[in-house]
Amino acid sequence: MNIELLEELLAAESAWRKKEIADLILISEGNDNPPVILKSILLQLYAHWEGLIKRSAKLYLRYIKERNHKFHEVELNFKALVVKNIIAECIKNQNSLHLANEMNIIQKLELENLKYAVGINVDNDQDNSIIDTESNLTPEVLRKILNVIGLTYRQEYEAKSSYLDKNFLHRRHTIAHGSKIENDESFCLDIVTILNLRKLVFSILDIIIDEILEYAINGFYLVDNKDKLEQYLQQQKSRIQAVFSEL
Template structure:
């Protein structure tokens, strides 16, 4: 996969998600129906989980297509490959034999000499990349509950850092997106005034949308920049600190703008 193709797929996937939410918010403003407001929360969560999952898979496939050796890449990629080797051996019919254990040891000891090669998000029938494939959870697994903790784990898998600005919003995301989505999804009724700082009203829902998509936008930009500057290489780690500080500042400024906008 070429970089321009990765950018195209990331932008296209994000674009239709934003449009769907904007369309539904417009309907909510016109009708004021509670069921539409609840639908926005469900759709917002779906696009939060869907985009993080699919874009992470696209990123891993981009690294895979770059044909780098494991000893060139940061430690997270070694972990991905080693997990795959172990899982393959566990699934083997010879799982309980000494021969299989020797195979595992041989593969592990020679891991640095192999290239990072995976296929995640592929269609098993066509063997082609399919960004609509949600059934492969072997590497990127949201557990159908993409809370900040799970998001942090996914970032660790793909080699990105979890920002302090996101950490500062964990409680907000957990209580207003995850908890409300779970309640609606399980058929529970929501009180109009859910908490002191969140009500089932368009203003609070729009703020929640803006917070979530500011994190998504930041994440998407970061994936592209990691590929452009090859921050996934060990040799380029010394250049990464200033970039991370920049993205932290961008997210901080965005959060401040959102807070002021909806205050």
């Protein structure tokens, strides 16, 4: 996978999801926004929130894997993924009475030509071995995923975490579990709320996808580019603040 293909795949993933939500909103507005459609939009918005994060992160990990970098060249989070994979192989035979697996780990980590290689199945949505949304992509789970792929969890995301928990994730959880909400005055769901949530959710997703591309293009996942990464993060700070000032 080259950078052009990565960009194409990420753009396509985002586009069809945005279109699907836009189509549902048009249907809702054309029918005076019935509650049943608003609930469906909220559920689908969550599905794309979780799906796009998982898919984008996996594509990024696959891109890095195909660069064939050596273990010592990549940042600490990627080294940790390699070690996790090696240890997982060892655990499969944890009842063994000898130390062959443990010694194999040490030998692999001591090899100077050890490659960064992590098995990642982009097309298997049920594979949670590396990117695990825990079927409930809260701000805290998002933080963990960004940490796995080496991206920064922004202060702006944290500032919106309570809003997302209350107005997005809690409502999604309630609807998904079949609770009747039509007569619950504390559960207000209208088209304005839906539109605001869509804007916030896709703003965060757009920023993360843009950053994945920048990290891939500039090799910010490599130890040698740490200083360049710091410069980029500073430059990006004001842009993200501007985006969130409109939300």
